[in-house]
Structure formats: C-alpha cells, structure tokens
Amino acid sequence: MSHRHCAVLAAWGTAWLQGTEPFDAVLDAVGTGSNSVAGPGFERADVPPLSSALSDWKRSGTPALRLALPVPGDVRGLAGPAPFRDAAVRNGQAVFGGPFGLTCGLSPETPSSAPRALVWHRGPVEESSPDYVSLPDAEHELTEAIRETASLFAQRGATSWLADIAPALSDARRAGERLNLPASHPPRAVRLIAQAERLSAVFRLLDADSTGEINVAGMRERAAGLAPLRIAVRRALIAGYNAAAEVTAT
Numbered sequence: 001m002s003h004r005h006c007a008v009l010a011a012w013g014t015a016w017l018q019g020t021e022p023f024d025a026v027l028d029a030v031g032t033g034s035n036s037v038a039g040p041g042f043e044r045a046d047v048p049p050l051s052s053a054l055s056d057w058k059r060s061g062t063p064a065l066r067l068a069l070p071v072p073g074d075v076r077g078l079a080g081p082a083p084f085r086d087a088a089v090r091n092g093q094a095v096f097g098g099p100f101g102l103t104c105g106l107s108p109e110t111p112s113s114a115p116r117a118l119v120w121h122r123g124p125v126e127e128s129s130p131d132y133v134s135l136p137d138a139e140h141e142l143t144e145a146i147r148e149t150a151s152l153f154a155q156r157g158a159t160s161w162l163a164d165i166a167p168a169l170s171d172a173r174r175a176g177e178r179l180n181l182p183a184s185h186p187p188r189a190v191r192l193i194a195q196a197e198r199l200s201a202v203f204r205l206l207d208a209d210s211t212g213e214i215n216v217a218g219m220r221e222r223a224a225g226l227a228p229l230r231i232a233v234r235r236a237l238i239a240g241y242n243a244a245a246e247v248t249a250t
Helices: 005-017 023-030 049-059 082-091 135-156 158-177 187-207 216-241 243-249
Strands: 036-038 066-068 094-097 100-106 118-124
Touching: 005 023, 005 049, 005 066, 005 094, 005 100, 005 216, 005 243, 023 049, 036 049, 049 100, 049 118, 066 216, 082 094, 082 100, 082 118, 135 187, 135 216, 187 216, 187 243, 216 243
Parallel strands: 036 118
Antiparallel strands: 066 094, 094 100, 100 118
16 A cells, blocks of 8 residues: 555545546555544544545535645645644645545554554645646656756765665665556656656655764755755655646646
8 A cells, every 4th residue: 555645545536536437446546444444523433434535525526636745834735724734744645625635644553563554534624725736847846856956966975875775776766666546647647756756765765764874964964955856756746646636627
C-alpha cells in the first residue's frame, strides 16, 4: 500500500466519480483491510471509512476529488475547521470533495506486535479556492529546480553529500515504476508523478540518514540546498495527482 493514501484516493476516487473505474477498484487501490479504521468525524466506527466517504461524495454530486499536501508554513489548498486542518498538516496529506475532506495517519505505536492501523479523519470544509497547479507549470518548476540543485551539488561536492546513501539510491530511483494510478489518468500527469515520486523517495532516504558520514553542519547545508527542490516536487505531485480533477473542471 502506498504511503501517499490521500493522493491515491484523489486519483482513483475521481476516476470512479467520472465513471471510468468501478467502486471496488477504488477500495482495492487505496486499501480497505482491517488495518483501515474510522477515526474522528465518522458517525459510525463499524462502517468502512472509505466506503462511507465515497458514497457520501457521490450523493452530494461531487464531480472530482482534490489532493492537498500541506506542510507547516505552506497550507495552500487546505480547507476545513482548525482540528481538521491541524490533523492534515500533521499527516502531510488530505483529500477534498464537495462538503467534506479526509486525512489519514497511522495509529500510535503500542507494545504489542499488532500492525498499526491507518486511521481516517473526516471533517467538514468551507468553500475555498483549490491550490491549482497546472501540469506545464509544475513540469517547468521541477525541471528548473533539478537543474539548479544539480548545479549547487556540483559546486559543493555531490560525493560528500550523497555518498552515505549511495547504496540505497538505486532502489529509490525505481519508485516511479511502482505507481498506483487508474488507467484513465492523464499520461502526462503519470510521467510527472513518476519523476516526482523518484525524487521523493530520495528525500525519504536523506531524511532517515543516520550513518554519521556527514556532520551536523553538512546535513543542514544539504537540507537548505534541497529545500527549493522539495517545494517543486510537492507542487509536481499536487499537479499530477489532481490532473483528472482539473480535466473535469474545464
């Protein structure tokens, strides 16, 4: 199951609302097993949260779902009352449609060996302007950010900044081959998502890096150098996963 659950739900849920994918395909793609549970905002804990949400979106006449990837300091496209917005920022993801939105995160760790549950949080949303990012603009921003970051690495010494994670980079580059998208998703968006997901996988490696090969000052410098590229990657993911919703809106 992808860690980017709201992104997968936005793409597959939109495909279902547009009539290009069956209901069960959405549930299978996002994952609705016993580890997916209803959290705050759901009236009934015994009803699968995604089945309930999808049905309510359909009944409300929602034409498409939209992804938001909020981070502290940048919550563009994020709607809802404060508790829901706080949960979305904490989880780094949310999906919106019509009168409500969802976010999700893992349940707290426990001493038992049982796997952590994926808890869905539902909240009403006020009318708000979506964080519209066009595919061409996102592609251009990502290309420029990659070029500028590569230039910076060349100036500072890419070997010293990446040597400690080099063995894992090969697998990270394959992240773009493991996309979970409906067949109807716009091909241009699929290509952009693949590129962004490969870079996102590299970021996860860097964020988890604890080899000690780079000192604290070096890690701070590396993080600062990668900050513009992180923004471009996040914008590319938003544009890519929301591409079908933008088609619906035009």
